[in-house]
Amino acid sequence: MPIGPFEKLRREVIDAGLCTRCGSCVGVCTAEVIEFADPLGRCLPILKDNEPCAKCAAMCVNGCSGQDVHFPTLAQFTHGSPSTDTRLGAVKSLYVGYAGDEEIRKAGASGGVLSAAAIYMLESGIVDGAIGLSPNASEPWKFEPRIARHRDEVLGCAQSKYSISPVNTILRQLEQEPKGFRAAMAAIPCQVHSIRKLQADGFPAACKITHILGSYCGNILHFDAVRGFLAKHRVKDYRQIARLEYRAGEWPGKMRVTLVDGRLLEMPKFYANYLIPFYMMRRCLLCTDLANEFADISGGDAWAPIYEERGKGFSLIMGRTERGRQVLDEMIREGRLTVEPIELEAAVGMHSHMLDFKKRGAFLRMDSLRLRHKPVPSYGYHPLTPAPFGRLAFEMLLRTIYAVCSWSLSQWAVARLPTGITGRIFEQARRRWKGLTASTKRKGFGTIQFEVEPPRLLQHERISPIEDHSRGVEKNEISERHVKA
Ligand SMILES: Cc1cc2nc3c(=O)[nH]c(=O)nc-3n(C[C@H](O)[C@H](O)[C@H](O)COP(=O)(O)OP(=O)(O)OC[C@H]3O[C@@H](n4cnc5c(N)ncnc54)[C@H](O)[C@@H]3O)c2cc1C
Numbered sequence: 243m244p245i246g247p248f249e250k251l252r253r254e255v256i257d258a259g260l261c262t263r264c265g266s267c268v269g270v271c272t273a274e275v276i277e278f279a280d281p282l283g284r285c286l287p288i289l290k291d292n293e294p295c296a297k298c299a300a301m302c303v304n305g306c307s308g309q310d311v312h313f314p315t316l317a318q319f320t321h322g323s324p325s326t327d328t329r330l331g332a333v334k335s336l337y338v339g340y341a342g343d344e345e346i347r348k349a350g351a352s353g354g355v356l357s358a359a360a361i362y363m364l365e366s367g368i369v370d371g372a373i374g375l376s377p378n379a380s381e382p383w384k385f386e387p388r389i390a391r392h393r394d395e396v397l398g399c400a401q402s403k404y405s406i407s408p409v410n411t412i413l414r415q416l417e418q419e420p421k422g423f424r425a426a427m428a429a430i431p432c433q434v435h436s437i438r439k440l441q442a443d444g445f446p447a448a449c450k451i452t453h454i455l456g457s458y459c460g461n462i463l464h465f466d467a468v469r470g471f472l473a474k475h476r477v478k479d480y481r482q483i484a485r486l487e488y489r490a491g492e493w494p495g496k497m498r499v500t501l502v503d504g505r506l507l508e509m510p511k512f513y514a515n516y517l518i519p520f521y522m523m524r525r526c527l528l529c530t531d532l533a534n535e536f537a538d539i540s541g542g543d544a545w546a547p548i549y550e551e552r553g554k555g556f557s558l559i560m561g562r563t564e565r566g567r568q569v570l571d572e573m574i575r576e577g578r579l580t581v582e583p584i585e586l587e588a589a590v591g592m593h594s595h596m597l598d599f600k601k602r603g604a605f606l607r608m609d610s611l612r613l614r615h616k617p618v619p620s621y622g623y624h625p626l627t628p629a630p631f632g633r634l635a636f637e638m639l640l641r642t643i644y645a646v647c648s649w650s651l652s653q654w655a656v657a658r659l660p661t662g663i664t665g666r667i668f669e670q671a672r673r674r675w676k677g678l679t680a681s682t683k684r685k686g687f688g689t690i691q692f693e694v695e696p697p698r699l700l701q702h703e704r705i706s707p708i709e710d711h712s713r714g715v716e717k718n719e720i721s722e723r724h725v726k727a
Pocket of ligand 1: 349350351352353354355356357358373374375376399400401402403404405407409428429430433457458459460461462541542543544557558596
């Protein structure tokens with residue numbers, strides 16, 4: 243018997259542990275029968291009240307970023323050519339810099355560049371709205387996507403939110419916007435993968451997104467990370483949260499919870515990173531995109547001592563498409579961005595640990611799952627160069643650490659360690675670990691070769707690669723296709 247689209251999604255992605263929680267399946271469901279169950283728990287899509295899945299164009303399957311994310315096809319669609327660098331993706335312009343406007347820089351997670359770009363595009367009429375994540379007014383521990391129309395609203399969305407927030411649910415709201423509406427969208431890589439797949443398929447709401455502002459992303463955390471952080475401060479009820487910030491104050495910032503009684507619970511960002519091995523969404527271990535390769539503009543932290551010493555906030559900035567480069571050029575000309583160009587290898591060096599984690603580690607983890615006949619995502623490329631023995635051994639150790647940290651007992655124990663001690667132990671361990679593993683992780687990484695499959699034919703040949711349309715407006719006109727059943 244044929245199975246409905248959601249049933250296919252459930253079997254091949256959700257139950258297979260491959261859901262990225264990007265939110266697209268909810269955002270594209272024309273029958274509006276898909277929703278997230280337990281958003282502060284495992285946060286997985288389900289069918290509302292077990293309603294039957296309507297006959298439809300199966301966009302929830304076609305646009306899913308969990309299982310089939312063919313990088314060569316996405317590169318062809320986004321850039322009109324294969325990626326220029328297999329580690330970072332296509333790069334047309336590359337800088338370290340920050341927002342020229344001090345208020346925006348301060349509001350941002352690193353240099354405020356993504357918010358500055360959204361504000362610039364809104365103010366100069368390039369887009370009509372800018373999608374970002376802002377706290378829910380009555381439940382401020384939850385973050386929800388919104389379409390900002392003014393500077394203040396964009397600033398209300400600034401900052402990185404490290405807990406699972408299915409941003410692509412916004413597609414439902416975007417669909418209500420008039421034809422010709424143009425939106426910028428801030429998003430992490432898995433969300434972007436889905437948006438590009440949907441655009442390649444001509445899904446109207448996704449085609450309204452003309453500029454993607456992609457942040458680098460190492461991983462995302464389950465909301466339990468916040469519960470664990472509160473437990474450490476002996477706060478049992480997350481509903482005591484009046485404000486939740488992951489990057490408050492001077493770059494690199496602090497994880498900060500403001501409670502309804504006015505108390506502040508804080509931990510420097512690097513200390514709060516102790517939460518990662520305990521609460522990371524496990525699907526992130528299989529993601530191979532750190533640098534948001536299919537965005538128009540990517541931004542990450544400029545992790546290098548010369549910038550870190552200066553504080554205040556520096557971003558690594560990449561113009562990836564012609565459209566992205568053009569926006570950056572205009573912003574630089576108008577003084578909205580202060581930048582200095584850097585070399586590609588310097589950009590790789592700033593994130594060499596996480597790049598190794600994504601571009602080598604994720605493939606090793608997938609190999610291991612395949613051996614055990616477990617499902618893995620398919621990316622259309624893989625490393626040709628075998629990892630050296632030291633890297634394999636390191637991977638085994640890492641996997642053991644993650645496994646132990648995912649035990650409830652470990653999470654219970656770490657939540658009871660005094661705050662100062664946990665942060666310091668973690669930071670010491672992190673520094674030691676980085677020092678000890680640096681040569682293992684770098685060995686062979688610079689020369690790593692990938693086998694890349696040819697791009698697949700885009701489903702609708704009339705949709706040319708978006709790179710052909712300098713502002714993306716034209717694309718809206720030519721590529722929207724009605725997919726409602
Ligand atoms: C989950 C996550 C993991 C990250 N991991 C890394 C990393 O490993 N290395 C690194 O260098 N950088 C990482 N970053 C990126 C970094 O934290 C900054 O976002 C980036 O440097 C851009 O800074 P900015 O000041 O220009 O952004 P801002 O001006 O603060 O703008 C950020 C924009 O992103 C949106 N946003 C925030 N959180 C999310 C989210 N969860 N999903 C979708 N949109 C969101 C905001 O609403 C805002 O519009 C991560 C970001 C996130 C969200």
